[in-house]
Amino acid sequence: MNEIVIETHNLTKRYGDIVAVDNLNLTIRAGEVFGILGPNGSGKTTTILMLLGLTEPTDGWARVLGFDPMRQPLEVKSRVGYLPDQVGFYDELTAWENLAYTAKLNGLARPVAQRRINEALERMGLADVADRRVGTFSRGMRQRLGVAEILLKHPQVIILDEPTLGLDPEAAREFLQIIRTFKEEKITVLLSSHLLHQVQAVCDRVGLFSHGKMVVEGTVMELARQVLGGAYSVHLRAVGPDLTQALQKLPKTISVQRLNSDLYKVEAQEDIRGEVARVAVQVGAHVLSLGLEEPSLDEIYQRYFQGVTAA
Amino acid sequence: MKPVREGSPWRGLWVVVAKEMADHLTSVRMGILEVIVLVTAAVTLYMALRNLPSGTSDFLFLRLFTTSQEPLPAFVGFLGVLVPLIAIALGFDSINGEFNRRTLSRVLAQPIYRDALLLGKFLGGLCTLALVLTAIWLMIIGLGIFRLGVPPTGEEVARGLLFLLATIAYGGIWLGLAMVFSVRFRQPATAALAAISVWLFFTVFWGMLVGLIVQAVAQWSGQVQLQVQLELFLARLSPHTLYVESILAILNPEVRALGPLLLVQFLQLEGWGVRSPLPLSQSLMLVWPQLTGLIAGTIVLFAIGYVLFQRQEIRA
Ligand SMILES: Nc1ncnc2c1ncn2[C@@H]1O[C@H](COP(=O)(O)OP(=O)(O)OP(=O)(O)O)[C@@H](O)[C@H]1O
Numbered sequence: 001m002n003e004i005v006i007e008t009h010n011l012t013k014r015y016g017d018i019v020a021v022d023n024l025n026l027t028i029r030a031g032e033v034f035g036i037l038g039p040n041g042s043g044k045t046t047t048i049l050m051l052l053g054l055t056e057p058t059d060g061w062a063r064v065l066g067f068d069p070m071r072q073p074l075e076v077k078s079r080v081g082y083l084p085d086q087v088g089f090y091d092e093l094t095a096w097e098n099l100a101y102t103a104k105l106n107g108l109a110r111p112v113a114q115r116r117i118n119e120a121l122e123r124m125g126l127a128d129v130a131d132r133r134v135g136t137f138s139r140g141m142r143q144r145l146g147v148a149e150i151l152l153k154h155p156q157v158i159i160l161d162e163p164t165l166g167l168d169p170e171a172a173r174e175f176l177q178i179i180r181t182f183k184e185e186k187i188t189v190l191l192s193s194h195l196l197h198q199v200q201a202v203c204d205r206v207g208l209f210s211h212g213k214m215v216v217e218g219t220v221m222e223l224a225r226q227v228l229g230g231a232y233s234v235h236l237r238a239v240g241p242d243l244t245q246a247l248q249k250l251p252k253t254i255s256v257q258r259l260n261s262d263l264y265k266v267e268a269q270e271d272i273r274g275e276v277a278r279v280a281v282q283v284g285a286h287v288l289s290l291g292l293e294e295p296s297l298d299e300i301y302q303r304y305f306q307g308v309t310a311a
Numbered sequence: 312m313k314p315v316r317e318g319s320p321w322r323g324l325w326v327v328v329a330k331e332m333a334d335h336l337t338s339v340r341m342g343i344l345e346v347i348v349l350v351t352a353a354v355t356l357y358m359a360l361r362n363l364p365s366g367t368s369d370f371l372f373l374r375l376f377t378t379s380q381e382p383l384p385a386f387v388g389f390l391g392v393l394v395p396l397i398a399i400a401l402g403f404d405s406i407n408g409e410f411n412r413r414t415l416s417r418v419l420a421q422p423i424y425r426d427a428l429l430l431g432k433f434l435g436g437l438c439t440l441a442l443v444l445t446a447i448w449l450m451i452i453g454l455g456i457f458r459l460g461v462p463p464t465g466e467e468v469a470r471g472l473l474f475l476l477a478t479i480a481y482g483g484i485w486l487g488l489a490m491v492f493s494v495r496f497r498q499p500a501t502a503a504l505a506a507i508s509v510w511l512f513f514t515v516f517w518g519m520l521v522g523l524i525v526q527a528v529a530q531w532s533g534q535v536q537l538q539v540q541l542e543l544f545l546a547r548l549s550p551h552t553l554y555v556e557s558i559l560a561i562l563n564p565e566v567r568a569l570g571p572l573l574l575v576q577f578l579q580l581e582g583w584g585v586r587s588p589l590p591l592s593q594s595l596m597l598v599w600p601q602l603t604g605l606i607a608g609t610i611v612l613f614a615i616g617y618v619l620f621q622r623q624e625i626r627a
């Protein structure tokens with residue numbers, strides 16, 4: 001198992017009577033991409049701010065890379081790149097000048113800073129507009145400049161608060177691609193969003209937030225099992241004898257539906273495609289296709305919050 | 312209990328100071344104010360040179376700052392208005408401006424403490440003010456040497472520098488106040504209005520208010536001594552009074568005591584040179600409380616801004 005990079009223990013933040021974050025216990029390991037998912041006001045941003053030492057927790061503690069964000073914020077902030085949910089730059093300065101200021105605040109020596117700024121702008125496709133005033137930038141360009149700023153710190157951890165907010169679908173897709181490259185570089189990523197399919201597309205693990213609590217946590221598959229019950233739907237297309245009985249007998253099967261003469265849908269607690277194939281062949285059917293219907297995070301999210309509001 | 316923070320609170324301070332100064336010195340806002348100060352200095356200097364009393368050659372250079380021609384006040388009179396204006400212009404949007412541009416959380420996510428950002432902004436503003444004032448000061452002295460044909464004496468230079476220092480300290484008060492409001496109010500316009508209101512209150516209305524209070528006390532108690540003391544005390548709560556008193560004694564070596572009477576005298580700019588001048592050390596003793604008052608006021612205002620800023624939520 002990789003080392004723990006972000007850890008919180010009963011982390012709590014209250015604003016008067018409002019509990020923004022409620023006894024949060026979170027563990028994120030090196031190289032993971034972790035997604036915080038939740039409706040507005042569920043405490044995502046507050047959690048992130050506490051991890052960076054920008055807001056003081058009311059109770060509990062957090063560790064980022066082994067440092068305490070309240071006591072050692074400089075250590076944390078020099079190793080963690082943060083993209084706020086609404087990122088702003090000095091409009092009257094150029095992209096390059098904005099990054100130069102950040103580089104100086106990080107104490108980078110001039111030659112190092114110059115090299116890193118150019119690299120970062122290049123990588124984010126902003127090299128051509130490096131000397132343009134940020135006032136003329138589009139939302140997408142600002143967002144990419146925000147990532148360029150993070151990159152020039154060479155961070156070990158990157159925290160993104162709603163990074164695709166306000167981006168068009170194409171720009172959002174590119175952005176997710178960038179997040180994947182972080183993963184290849186073994187950078188730990190924590191990102192918050194309420195765009196479920198995007199989270200599903202890049203995150204290794206997801207935490208579902210509701211009213212300041214992390215209500216479920218795990219891989220999308222694990223979440224599906226917890227929220228949807230037997231989450232694995234295996235689709236089998238096979239011609240021959242009726243397989244319903246045989247499939248029902250498999251130990252992990254929850255239910256079997258025969259959708260039409262040669263199509264079965266098996267709900268199971270695990271991925272039992274192997275067993276399904278074996279049984280089908282044993283009974284003497286011709287297997288035409290076999291597939292796993294992945295649970296969608298959308299479905300999980302909807303199902304979960306329906307359940308919560310109904311309760 | 313608050314945890315002990317590690318790392319220097321001043322890390323990144325000079326980066327912020329340099330950025331602030333660069334911003335101020337290239338901004339249109341400061342450009343306009345610099346032109347106004349420059350024009351004021353040029354006009355009052357011209358008037359002063361024409362109106363310097365002939366014959367007397369004592370402290371000619373100091374008189375460049377204080378000599379006026381009706382109906383215009385002298386340069387120091389203008390400074391009493393312009394310095395607060397510049398200081399407020401430098402500070403009223405320093406924190407809320409970052410907030411509204413959404414740069415605050417991004418900057419504070421860099422490895423610096425809030426302390427460095429706030430002090431950096433304050434020092435950046437103060438250095439800009441000092442730079443502008445020093446440039447004007449040098450210009451006046453330089454033109455003075457050119458027109459008078461004699462160099463200033465050591466004492467004139469010392470008094471001139473002290474005058475410069477007092478003026479910067481006076482600016483520091485209004486800069487500190489403007490920054491407190493820039494932390495407190497989200498809208499820069501609100502902060503600017505609040506700061507200007509406070510300045511107007513102390514410069515224009517405070518004197519009248521003190522007069523009323525003293526009158527009321529006079530009806531209740533006949534002690535003249537008490538009334539005078541009360542009036543002095545109340546008047547000196549205003550930074551404007553402190554500033555006027557200090558430059559009065561610094562620039563006029565003949566001034567031997569400070570009080571309400573002399574204030575009036577100063578405003579009319581009469582009563583020159585009848586008595587023998589005080590040495591610099593004596594004048595300094597005279598204005599020491601005023602000077603320390605101005606500096607202490609600046610520090611207190613900065614501390615208030617600091618406390619407010621440390622507690623503030625930085626998110627939009
Ligand atoms: N300064 C504050 N004072 C009082 N309440 C606050 C403050 N900041 C946040 N809150 C409350 O804390 C709760 C959590 O807010 P937070 O911004 O963390 O939610 P979020 O999950 O990031 O929401 P969003 O998806 O809208 O960004 C909300 O109920 C919010 O009203």
Ligand SMILES: [Mg+2]
Pocket residue numbers: 044045046085161
């Ligand atoms: Mg948020």
